[in-house]
Amino acid sequence: MTIPLLSTKLHIPLARPNTVVRPRLTERLDAGMHRKLSVVSASAGYGKTTLISEWARRCGRPIAWLSLDEGDNDPARFFAYLSAALKFAGPKFEGAAFGLRQSPMPVPIESLMASLLEEIGFISDPFNLVFDDYHVIRDGTIEKMVAYLIEYMPPQMHLVIATREEPRLPLARWRVRDQLTELQTAELRFSREEAAEFMRNTTGSMLSPADLGVLESRTEGWVAALQLASLTLRGLEDPAAFIRSFSGNHAYIVDYLLEEVFQRLSGEVQTFLLRTSILDRLSGPLCESVLGSRADGEGDALTVSAQNMLERLEAANLLIVPLDNERRWYRYHQLFAELLQKRLQDSAASSEQHGRDNVAELHIRASLWYEMQGMELQAFQHAVAAADTGRAARLLEGERMPLLFRGAVAPVLSWLHSLPVEEMDARPSLWVMYASALLMTGQMNEARRKLEAGESALQNAEADERSRDLIGHIASIRATLAVSAHEAETILAESLRALECLHPDNIPVRASAIWTLGYAYQLQGDRRAAGKAYAEAFSLSRSIGHPMIAMMAALGLGMIQEGDNRLHEAEETYFNVLKWAGEPQPPAACEAHLGLARISYEWNDLDRAAQHAAQSIRLARRFDQSDRVVAGQVVLAQIKLAQGQAAEAESILVQAEQIAHYQNFETQRPAIAAVQVLALLRRGNRVQAAHLARKQNERYSLIRVLLSQGEADAALKELEPLEREAEEMGWEDRQLKIKILKAAALEACGDRPKAVEQLTAALTLARPGGHQRSFIDEGLPVYRLLCVAAGNSAELAGLRAAFEGEVLPVYKPINTAYAKKATAPLIEPLSERELEVLRLIAQGLSNQEISERLFIALSTVKGHNRVIFDKLQVKRRTEAVALARERGLL
Secondary structure (H helix, E strand, C coil), rough: CCCCHHHHHCCCCCCCCCCCCCCHHHHHHHHHHHEEEEEEEECCCHHHHHHHHHHHCCCCCCCEECCHHHCCCCCHHHHHHHHHHHCCCCCCCCCCCHHHCCCCCCCCHHHHHHHHHHCCCCCCCCCCEECCCCCCCCCCHHHHHHHHHHHHCCEEEEEEECCCCCCCCHHHHHHHHCEEEEEEHHCCCHHHHHHHHHHHHHHHHCCHHHHHHHHHHCCCCCCHHHHHHHHCCCCCCCHHHHHCCCCHHHHHHHHHHHHHHHHCHHHHHHHHHHCCCCCCCCCCHHHHHHHHHCCCCCCCCCCCCCCHHHHHHHHHHEEEEEECCCCCEEEEEEEHHHHHHHHHHHHHCCCCHHHHHHHHHHHHHHHHHHHHCCCCCHHHHHHHHCCCHHHHHHHHCCCCCCCCHHHHHHHHHHHHCCHHHHHHHCCHHHHHHHHHHHHHHCCHHHHHHHHHHHHHHHHHCCCCCHHHHHHHHHHHHHHHHHCCCCCHHHHHHHHHHHHHHHHCCCCHHHHHHHHHHHHHHHHCCCCCHHHHHHHHHHCCCCHHHHHHHHHHHHHHHHHHHHCCCCHHHHHHHHHHHHHHHHCCCCCCHHHHHHHHHHHHHHHHHHHHHHHHHHHHHHHHCCCCCCHHHHHHHHHHHHHHCCCCHHHHHHHHHHHHHHHHHHCCCCCHHHHHHHHHHHHHHCCCCCCHHHHHHHHCCCCCHHHHHHCCCCCCCHHHHHHHHHHHEEEEHHHHHHHHHHHHHHHHHHEEEEEEEEHHHHHHHHHHHHCCCCCHHHHCCHHHHHHHHHHHHCCCCHHHHHHHHHHHCCCCCCCCCCCCCCCCHHHHHCCCCHHHHHHHHHHHHCCCCCCCCCCCCCCCCCCHHHHHHHHHHHHHCCCCHHHHHHHHHHHHCC
């Protein structure tokens, strides 16, 4: 399900009648379009929106417009609207809200915005993006998003911000760089000539120069005050006397003028205005629902329809703004809305409980209308405003999909945070929703605390179907918390508990629990059970429109297909995931690219494999605290090794080691070691390869080491338990690997008939998937067997041909330049201090950290670095570490 968007927020406000053209300001905006940012900043009523909308229509560029409101203080909602607005900038922009909204893990702002900017870069023509009413944004995450957007925006883009207060952005930096245009209160004030034109246009009468001077002086060119004055002056016999009666500062003038305008309206209009002031946006049907059928003595019933009333108010220019060309949606001028809301609250307070109930009732009526229109978020917000906790809780939970899963995390968290503990304890479901929302924002520890509070509250609840479902929901959240740590036993136990307790109709949470169950089975090696669970989770999620769980389940199915050697099916699955994910791709799509990289590698399409691996790493970097970057680096290093780029492969593996060490990704260490052993064997460094294989208990790598050392009997002994396990578990990918290694071992033992028999069985297993690298990576012994294997099929011929490009250098240093560096004597040996610095570099310490560790100046550390690089004849840290390892210096 998608975040529901109001299209009216994306429209440039319509031209108002009698608008004063202000060339001195529009020319300033025109002149600033070569800079990154224009900020139009002044308090309410200075005509910021009118100025920018008039300029936008005349500037000659496409405009992406976004009118912001309080509800946009939700990063997912803001990003969805930003993506929707940018579609107006160019046809090549497809929208990028999916990534933040759907990611199962918190996404770093820099990565998310980098993805957005990458897509914006495809818009070739210059365009302007406008944020109107930016002052409503108080969320720190959104402010970081906007700052990043401005800092790295492409040159064809220009941002305009209209705000009541200076935005919390690094404006000083952009001023110094001449990247900022500013229009503030002094510039926005009407000049005497503009004030005269405005009054002429709005009142239809000519004021004397003296009266205009008084009016301009008293209002100080404040557009709102002039507009209110024009409304008040209509029909007055002595406008000059009224103008001379002005006194006080701006606030008092506006209050006075607003009161003057309001008091002169009929009771019917006053009632309409007060009761509909609770609405951010107005339409005829919504207003009629809010007004309802009332007999409380407050004004007469409407003599016209609400739609007709809105049109009459617009025709009278009564501080109401149309939001679309069809005149179906409107909003009140902000100053006017604030006055009306204050009067409504004052009225409620003066009439005690009855009045307070009336305001709450208006919000409930609005909530009911929005709910009937399927706009659950707006319905929820009005229920919160009415302090109707029961209704808000019901709307939050939703009938088929909780509001949380539809991108409304921030308003839900804000409301839950405001509730007293007693209210939460009375409704344990709110604790569970609180934990779920915190989990979606990456606040794992807080989520666990809320789950504990929910469980405590449930102890006092009646044991019924409802409480049992909540227990299941808690277990599902705990299973999800355990997924990122790959804790198979915990995931399994909590998933099974969830499925036992969850109500059969709670499809969204059941789908999530089934997916986590599949992941637990996969971690345990039970691929059949995992595949069954993934298929069920996928089907359920697709049926209710829950894209993230559907995508994660499909990724699981792809990995199961890979394990069954069904590479063509797996490839189709991964491509389908990318198709469902859309563009730009969300971080979770990294797993699909990684699968495609593994498959392309196996098919010996190394260039394509490298492209997918690199894209997987780029997407995985958007995750916070995820080992997916390391997984991608391991695959990319293996590809580089096969391409003959040994030095680059070593460098990538060093980076992977450092990340795994500092992030404590222990589960990735065997995979890193496997590729390191392969690289060491290709350089002939069997001793270090053996040490590394044993240290990480990487059994397949150890078998390769034994074969390289001529210990074929020991290799066969190591293969026996692995072969039994693979056959018992039905792991076809491992059976293929074992048969190839066994063939090489038997050949080394001199038993060629059995070796050929094993290789033929391996070829039979490999045929449906089209495997090649599984054979090529085992080197010369397997190539010799292929040359004597029976048959001369196109498949065998293709495999032999692929082999021959690597058969000679397979166990030699592939990059000769690197090999020369690794064996050539140093220009000068490294000193003890230089070796000490080099060891700290290999541990991943920064120059500053090395300085602090060794108690030496930062400049001294940098000097040591230069000498080390010169002696090793390298340019980068990673190259220095890789070469030092090769030479045995570390």
